[in-house]
Amino acid sequence: MTFDVATTAALDRRLAKEQSERRLPSVAAAVVRSGEIAWSGAVGAVDGHAGGEPATTDTQYRIGSISKTFVAVEVMRLRDEGLLAIGDTIGTHLPEVPFGQVTIAQLLTHTSGLQSETDGDWWERTPGGSWDELLASGTALRFTPGTVFHYSNLGYGVLGELVARLRGRPWQDAVRDEILEPLGMHRTTPRPTWAAAPGLAVHPLADLLHVEPEHDAGAMSPAGQLWSTADDLATWAAFLAGRVHDVLAESTLREMLRPVAVNDVPGATWGGAHGLGWQMWNVEGRRYAGHGGSMPGFLAGLRVELETGDGVVLMTNATSGLGTATTDLLEIVRDREPVAPKPWHADASQADALDLVGPWYWGTYEFTLALGADGGLRLGEPGQGRGARFTRDGDRWTGTEGYYRGEPLTVERDEQGRPSRLVLASFVFTRTPYDPAVEIPGGVDPQGWH
DSSP, X not given: OOOOHHHHHHHHHHHHHHHHHTXXXXXXXXXXXXXXXXXXXXXXXXXXXXXXOBOOTTOBEEOGGGHHHHHHHHHHHHHHTTSOOTXXXXXXXXXXXXXXXXXXXXXXXXXXXXXXXXXSSOGGGSOOOOHHHHHHTOOOBSSOTTSSOOOOXXXXXXXXXXXXXXXXXXXXHHHIIIIIHHHTOTTOBSXXXXXXXXXXXXXXXXXXXXXXXXXXXXXXXXXXXXXXXXXXXXXXXXXXXXXXXXXXXXXXHHHHTSOOEEOOOTTSOOOEEEOSSOEEEEETTEEEEEEEXXXXXXXXXXXXXXXXXXXXEEEXXXXXXXXXXXXXXXXHHHHHSOOOOOOXXXXXXXXXXXXXXXXXXXXXXXXXXXEOTTSOEEESOTTSTTOEEEEEETTEEEEEEETTTTOEEEEEEOTTSOEEEEEETTEEEESSTTOTTSOOTTOXXXXXXX
């Protein structure tokens, strides 16, 4: 699909403005809708000079920390195959680490307490060493595991070694074979190949360029090694929006996109969090997921609005200077090409649960139970008090949102087959407040209501 001419022109102008006003040597971007590229563009020359080779959406740029999302997906694939549990301590699989009590989930969500960078030379600008050399350089906890969000590049170096150990081959080979090749992302590689932009720094006070170093980061490479193109990274945005093909179970992707760790700054309203490998944002009630990336000479961004599935990717070969283009491009699309709401239609499959709807009482609190368009149940308003949503799980229901997420809901019926009790995490809901006709833990006062 493609946007109309006016929308395309607006997107082109915004990208050109970013390249010109932010003094970026080159920039490439793409917008994804319904799993396909709906717009893409590139501005500038890859070497930053007039008359140089023009950038295209097939130009490779280093994507920095977006690499972490590929590592995280491979970790979850290992989990789904039964080779690990994310609640495992890392010492279970890598017994040589001095922080063996840290869990895999804590490493994925940056709540391990592990130091953010290495103790050696500036790892982003110097060739990396082996896993043994990384451990020997000194690795320590800065915080008690599980108590604070602390972004850790080192933590993803550890996860890369975990993938390598369990796959029996380097992490980048596992990612290539298990993720990139099945998705057709042939231009995403650990090192630059043909038509790659050089990493550049732009002088803050002059129109001059400085070439940045490029190298293999070794054991730290899982934190930011990969190179990609706007076209290829758009496929990854479509993956994040739900077009997972056979690479990952849809339920596992949803699990990864639950905000776990809040990136809290005292005195500021927080709007960012981290899930299992993905960054999350809550902007005026809109939920986004994705990741940013930076390495010397490069900046990149990937963001998807989870409700609509619209996504944007953007990459440039500059050490600094990228502005708000990533979010602005999405806003242009949202304002000019809003996603049409899904049409309503009747659902005959709800008939067998129709007798559950209506008022139910938790003590003296009234909750309305309704059937949702997805075939599930909605108890009250999820996010308000004990409101929750449930999906059918055999002969019972399981919470998917709200207070009772993950908890079982059992419907009990009387001799006539009518629903009389909802038992939810040991709490009992009845059709009337403290219904004397049904059993309620603690009993009902013989005087009744008086």
